[in-house]
Amino acid sequence: MLELDKKTFEPEVLQGEGYILVDFYGDGCAPCQSLMPHVIEFSEKYGDKIKFMKLNTTKARRVAIGQKVLGLPVIAIYKDGEKVEELVKEDATPENIEAMINKYI
Template identity: 80%
Template sequence: MLEVDKKTFEPEVLQAEGYVLVDFFGDGCVPCQALMPHVHAYADKYGDKIKFTSLNTTKARRLAIGQKILGLPVIAIYKDGEKVEELVKDDATPEAVEEMVKKYYAMA
């Protein structure tokens, strides 16, 4: 699981080839913290075909707004730099995240 920031988001996510998952989280976000261990487990399980990254939006607020991240948590999938799907707030359950990951893993 690669932690990205304002400087590394573009090369690691927007300029990356293939599928990249971004876990957008914030410092005081309790649902984000509850989801994080699951996302790390999926990184171990599916990380051979999908790149797993996380971005702390507290430290990169403008970047998050630029990516249309308006609530947390958000788990987004990018392909070749374009956001193709995201799960937001209540939809970002461990089960839903794994289903989304599996869908793109099968295509990778």
């Protein structure tokens, strides 16, 4: 799972090809921390079909705002640089994330 920052987000995600899942999280976000092990598990399970990346919005606030990430956690799927679906806050459960992944693989 690749850790993104404000310099790598655009080349890796917005100029990336195929399906990319981005886990937007923050330093003080408890739900983000509890979700991370599940996302890592999904990256091991589905990593050959979809790219998994994460972005700490505390360190890349402008990137998050540019992607309309206003609350956390956010799990988003991009296809060829365009956001196609996202799960926000309470909807970002391990079950919903896996169901969303399965739609795109």
